[in-house]
Amino acid sequence: MKYIDEFNDPDLAKRLLDDIHATVTQPWALMEVCGGQTHSIIRHGIDQLIPEQIEMIHGPGCPVCVTPLELIDKALEIASRPDVIFCSFGDMLRVPGSGRDLFRVKSQGGDVRVVYSPLDALKLARENPDKEVVFFGIGFETTMPSTALTVLQAEREGIGNFSVFCNHITIVPTIKAILDSPDLHLDGFLGPGHVSMVIGTAPYEFIAHFYNKPLVVAGFEPLDVLQSIWMVLKQIKEGRCEVENQYARIVPEGGNTRALRAVARVYELREFFEWRGLGSIDHSGMKMRAEYVRFDAELKFALPNVKIADPKSCQCGEVLKGVIRPWQCKVFGTACTPERPLGALMVSSEGACAAYYQYGGLKRRRDEVLPVEAGTA
Amino acid sequence: MNIAPFVFQRPRGKVHVPTVTLAHGGGGKAMKDLIDDVFLAAFDNPLLAPLDDQARLDLGALARHGDRLAFSTDSFVVDPIIFPGGDIGKLAVCGTVNDLAVGGAKPLYLSCAVIVEEGVSVDSLRQIARSMATAARAAGVEIVTGDTKVVNKAACDKMFITTAGIGAIRADVNLGAHCTRPGDFVLVSGFLGDHGAAILSARGDLSLEAPIASDCASLHDVVAALLTAAPGIRFIRDPTRGGVATVLNEIAEAAQVSIEIDEGSTPIRDEVRAFCEILGLDPLYLANEGKLVAIVPPEQAQHALEAMQAHPLGQAARLIGRVIAGEPGRVTMRTVFGGSRIVDMLVGEQLPRIC
Numbered sequence: 053m054k055y056i057d058e059f060n061d062p063d064l065a066k067r068l069l070d071d072i073h074a075t076v077t078q079p080w081a082l083m084e085v086c087g088g089q090t091h092s093i094i095r096h097g098i099d100q101l102i103p104e105q106i107e108m109i110h111g112p113g114c115p116v117c118v119t120p121l122e123l124i125d126k127a128l129e130i131a132s133r134p135d136v137i138f139c140s141f142g143d144m145l146r147v148p149g150s151g152r153d154l155f156r157v158k159s160q161g162g163d164v165r166v167v168y169s170p171l172d173a174l175k176l177a178r179e180n181p182d183k184e185v186v187f188f189g190i191g192f193e194t195t196m197p198s199t200a201l202t203v204l205q206a207e208r209e210g211i212g213n214f215s216v217f218c219n220h221i222t223i224v225p226t227i228k229a230i231l232d233s234p235d236l237h238l239d240g241f242l243g244p245g246h247v248s249m250v251i252g253t254a255p256y257e258f259i260a261h262f263y264n265k266p267l268v269v270a271g272f273e274p275l276d277v278l279q280s281i282w283m284v285l286k287q288i289k290e291g292r293c294e295v296e297n298q299y300a301r302i303v304p305e306g307g308n309t310r311a312l313r314a315v316a317r318v319y320e321l322r323e324f325f326e327w328r329g330l331g332s333i334d335h336s337g338m339k340m341r342a343e344y345v346r347f348d349a350e351l352k353f354a355l356p357n358v359k360i361a362d363p364k365s366c367q368c369g370e371v372l373k374g375v376i377r378p379w380q381c382k383v384f385g386t387a388c389t390p391e392r393p394l395g396a397l398m399v400s401s402e403g404a405c406a407a408y409y410q411y412g413g414l415k416r417r418r419d420e421v422l423p424v425e426a427g428t429a
Numbered sequence: 430m431n432i433a434p435f436v437f438q439r440p441r442g443k444v445h446v447p448t449v450t451l452a453h454g455g456g457g458k459a460m461k462d463l464i465d466d467v468f469l470a471a472f473d474n475p476l477l478a479p480l481d482d483q484a485r486l487d488l489g490a491l492a493r494h495g496d497r498l499a500f501s502t503d504s505f506v507v508d509p510i511i512f513p514g515g516d517i518g519k520l521a522v523c524g525t526v527n528d529l530a531v532g533g534a535k536p537l538y539l540s541c542a543v544i545v546e547e548g549v550s551v552d553s554l555r556q557i558a559r560s561m562a563t564a565a566r567a568a569g570v571e572i573v574t575g576d577t578k579v580v581n582k583a584a585c586d587k588m589f590i591t592t593a594g595i596g597a598i599r600a601d602v603n604l605g606a607h608c609t610r611p612g613d614f615v616l617v618s619g620f621l622g623d624h625g626a627a628i629l630s631a632r633g634d635l636s637l638e639a640p641i642a643s644d645c646a647s648l649h650d651v652v653a654a655l656l657t658a659a660p661g662i663r664f665i666r667d668p669t670r671g672g673v674a675t676v677l678n679e680i681a682e683a684a685q686v687s688i689e690i691d692e693g694s695t696p697i698r699d700e701v702r703a704f705c706e707i708l709g710l711d712p713l714y715l716a717n718e719g720k721l722v723a724i725v726p727p728e729q730a731q732h733a734l735e736a737m738q739a740h741p742l743g744q745a746a747r748l749i750g751r752v753i754a755g756e757p758g759r760v761t762m763r764t765v766f767g768g769s770r771i772v773d774m775l776v777g778e779q780l781p782r783i784c
Contacts, residue, residue, distance in 0.1 A: 062693075065766045097768015142780035143709075155777075168708075168781060274766060390776045401709070411770040 059273030068278040069101055075285045079105040081237055082284055083374060085227065086244035087114030087402030088272045094407040096274040102281060109374030110397075110404035112226055112330060113244050115191040116143050117368075117396040117403040120328045121360040123219050124149035127188055130217060130353050131162045137180060139173035140188040141195075142166045147399050148392075150360050170202040170216070177206070177214035186349045189216040194246040196220045196338065197311035200318040203340075203347045217349035220338040221325060223247050224255050229333045231263050236373045240284040242277070243269040245299040250315075252307025253295050260293040271299040318344055326359075328396040329368030366395035371404060378405040385409060441465045449549045454579030467551065468541070468575060471558035472565070476538075476573040484573035486538060486595070494597030499534035501525055502593035510557065510587050512631040514623070514642030517590055518557035520718060522564035522572075523647045524669070525594040530649040531665040531721055533604045533656060534596030536568060542576040544589040557588065568647035570594065602656060606724075608663040609684035613752040614730035616723045618651055618737050619644070619696060619745040621673055625715025626701045629708070639704045646719030651740050658736030659729035667721050671775060674713040676722050677750075677760045678774045687755025690772070693765045696747045708781040713762075713772060715779075724752065 084090060090110040093099050099108055112118055128149050131138035138154070145154040145166065158164040163183075167173050170187045177185035189199040199216050206214045223244060230236060243256055248269045256267050266287035270280030280298040287294060297303055318341060325337025340348040362368065366388070367381040378384055378397065388394035390406050397403035401410065442462030444453075452459040469477065476484045491498065503524045510517040522539065529536040541561065545554065565572050572592075623644040630639040648667065655662055668676040673695075681688045697712045705712045719742060725733045730748060737743030760772040 060765055062765045062767070069766075095764075095770055096766060097764045097770050098766070100768050101766060145780060146777060166781065274764075410773050 059271075059275045061275065064275055065278055068275065068282055072106070072278065072282045072285060073103050075282065075289055076103045076105050077289070079107065080239040080285065080288060081107040081109055081374065082240045082242060082281065083109040083111045083230070083238050084242040084270070084277070085111040085113045085223065086242075086246070086272075087117065087400065088246070089242055089244075089270060089277055090114070090404050090407050091402045092272050092274060092277055094411040098274060098277055102278075106281070106285070109238065110371070110378075110407075111241075112230065112327070112372050113192065113223065113247075114397075114400050114402040115195075115221060116147055116400035118221065118327045118329060119144075119147065119190055119219055120326045121150050121362065122326070122358055125151075125358070125360065126350075126353075126355045127217055128152060128154065128157050129355055130186055130349060131157045131164050132160070133184075134161075135184055137163045137165060137176055137183045137185045138188065139165045139167045139170075139176065139185060141168075141190070143400050144188055144190065170199045171205070174202050174206055174211065174214055177211050178209075181213060183213060184352070185214050187214070187216045189218045189220055192221055192223050192244070192247045193250040193315070196315050196319065197250055197308070200314040203318050203344055204314060206347060207344070212346070215347045215349040215352050216340070218319070218338060218340055220319065221327070221336055222321070222338060224251075225333055225336040226327070226330070227256075227259065229330065229336070230373060231259065231265070233373050235375050238265060238374065239288055240265055241267040242280045242284065243267045243295075245269060245271045245276070245303060248297075248299065248303045248307070250308050250311050253297050253303065253305050254307075256295045260295050264293045266293050266296070268296045268298050269303050271302065317341070328362060329366075329372050331369065362396075363394050368395040368397045368405075371397055378408040381405065441469065444551050447550055447552070449545050449547055449551060449554060449579055451547050451579050451581070454545070454577065460577065463551075464575075464577060467554050467558050468577070471555070471562040472541075472572040472575075474571045474573065476571060477575070484538065484540075486573070491537065491595075491597055494535050494537065494599070495602075496600040497598040499529050499532045499596040499598055500593070501528040501532075502591065503528060504589060504591040506586065506589050507628060508586055509631055510553070512643055513627050515645035515718070516557055516560050517588065518560035519564045520643075520645050521590040521592045522561050522568060522570070523645050523718060525592040526564075526568040526570060526647040526649055527667040527718075527721075529594050529596035530647070530652040531604075531667050532596075532598065533602035533652070533665070534598045535653075536570045536594055536596040536647075536649055538595045539565060539570050539572045540574045540593045541572050542578075542591040544578045544580060544585050546585045546587050547579055547582055549587050554588070557590075564647065568649055601660070604662065604664050606664045606666075606680045606683035609680055609686055609724045609752055610663070610726070611686055611752050611754040612727050613663060613724050614727055614748055615677070615688060615690060615750040615752065616725055616730065616733055616737065616746060616748050617668075617673065617696065618648070618721045618723075618743040619719075620698045620701070621668070621695065621717060621720060622697060622701045622705070622712035622715035624718040625672065626704045626712070628716070630704065639700055641698070641700050641704065644717055644719035646742050648719065648721050648742065651721065651737060651743050654736040654740055654743075655723060655733055659725050659733035661726045661729050662733065663724040663726065665721050665723045668717050670716050672712070672714040672716060673722055674711070674760070674772045675774060677772065678758070680722075680724060681760050682758045684752070685757035687753045687757070687759045687761070688750055689753055689755075689761050689763060689769075690750030691763050694747055694749045696745050696749075710779045710781065714775050
């Protein structure tokens with residue numbers, strides 16, 4: 053319990069903020085990759101405390117946000133079947149497909165359950181042998197090992213009525229796609245803490261070496277975020293481009309090899325994966341290996357592929373790449389609200405737009421120009 | 430010569446089967462036995478005893494408590510029906526007592542309508558009725574009229590309870606959200622989010638068991654103490670569903686003011702905070718069933734605070750914020766770092782987040 057307080061200590065925060073202010077000499081743009089960090093930044097008002105020259109660009113690391121419409125529609129289709137118990141993490145329930153969401157499916161009689169772990173879904177499968185229990189597998193490397201281990205457990209127990217609707221995604225190709233985007237200007241990254249707990253820090257080395265951008269693997273408490281910002285700024289100022297680990301209390305340099313082994317055993321890379329807001333990114337999605345097809349809901353239910361475009365007015369892609377800020381989107385807070393999200397980033401509380409809308413966005417004006425833009429223009 | 434009036438003493442019925450069946454809602458002997466054995470036995474009072482279609486209340490006696498009636502109703506559908514710190518019966522009594530009390534009324538009488546799913550054990554129904562009776566006695570109210578229905582399996586979840594309540598408001602008490610003025614203080618009577626966290630934890634489907642008990646309690650005494658200590662008090666509300674954040678938004682909207690609360694002063698138990706951190710929930714939006722939010726003019730804020738802290742249910746009372754002129758309807762929180770964020774209304778219910 054004390055743990056939370058230690059990472060919320062106002063005195064330490066003030067010292068870090070002083071250090072940050074002392075380090076900043078010109079406008080710099082940093083991207084925090086993970087949605088949890090976005091949430092922390094806005095919820096604790098960190099964006100208002102750091103120097104105005106520092107622009108935080110909110111990255112793509114909210115799996116709820118970036119899951120494309122056609123996959124949500126498939127999930128809804130599976131969840132509507134009378135012989136199915138559909139299990140999901142809580143925040144997927146409100147994510148709208150092209151017509152409805154899981155809440156609606158539930159109200160129409162679908163058996164939709166919120167679980168905190170895929171093992172809870174496996175338990176349901178054991179208890180309901182006459183039903184097919186489907187787990188909605190989404191998330192980056194953070195959640196991937198737990199679904200992989202659950203599949204392996206199901207295999208060991210010989211459970212035939214359990215499957216995973218696998219929409220896991222992997223972060224590194226996505227960061228690369230963002231770095232390759234021509235309209236993006238970034239000076240450094242806060243790396244995703246929970247993902248790194250699994251994959252370690254080595255997969256980010258290319259960012260430092262080939263793209264010459266510093267990256268600091270960062271935690272999620274306010275002090276973690278502040279310290280990581282300071283570490284990135286210090287690298288920029290000293291002309292260094294390295295991968296550093298602020299979150300060393302959780303993230304081992306080499307990652308979690310057992311988790312990685314389980315992931316590699318069950319999953320393989322898809323040729324390409326369509327991201328909501330970002331479009332198709334090569335080798336960024338995971339699917340189940342041939343040995344585990346009997347646990348693959350995608351094959352069990354054999355749903356047709358229907359491509360559904362994001363709404364035209366939606367500018368999520370530009371927000372994700374930091375080209376515009378959430379409040380500068382044409383439909384922010386008008387046609388697109390957390391109540392009726394048009395775009396991906398308004399969907400989850402970790403989406404940049406929803407975070408701004410809920411915790412601070414109304415302060416900004418749509419025409420507000422930030423120092424970073426003014427400086428680089 | 431005086432002839433004593435003839436009073437027929439109906440023998441009290443008894444249920445001899447272990448579970449409630451549709452017969453117990455059929456209007457015949459089985460239903461009478463259930464009402465006698467479960468409800469009458471627990472609630473026993475002269476206004477209820479005749480089991481007429483209505484309780485008849487003495488208007489003159491009501492008028493001695495005040496010059497206005499307060500009348501409120503609420504339905505209770507909690508899952509699970511028994512949880513750490515209470516059960517659906519206690520909740521049904523405290524909930525309506527609090528809805529009356531926070532309007533400045535002295536709670537007096539309750540009704541109780543129970544919808545029971547067939548197959549529920551008679552013992553658990555007895556337990557809930559006894560719990561209602563205990564809570565009513567503690568709140569100084571009587572349950573004077575009621576109704577029982579039994580529905581098919583799965584037509585309801587074990588049992589639903591609706592209570593309505595009547596109270597009387599003293600002539601000198603006039604509370605309203607619209608009375609709120611810039612400069613007023615915002616007080617809460619204790620730790621926030623206990624009930625919401627306790628219920629989520631007790632449901633067990635998140636595989637998280639936290640040692641958190643519901644705060645379910647009747648607040649009539651705390652309100653009475655507040656009204657005495659701070660007669661200029663503007664408004665009181667019990668932050669149930671939607672939590673303190675929702676109540677503050679409603680006040681800011683009604684009074685067309687801004688409210689700024691201070692994160693460091695907001696009392697939240699360590700275990701509730703940790704529970705929320707793990708699930709990605711915000712305790713400001715979790716339900717409370719034994720807490721109140723009070724808006725008090727600045728010169729009486731200290732008296733109000735001390736009056737609450739002197740009561741066992743208000744020991745952890747805190748001053749959490751102020752009403753400011755600001756943008757109408759806006760609620761903000763000053764974070765422990767000195768940043769500030771908007772505390773908005775919740776769109777739907779809070780959902781545990783993925784990671």
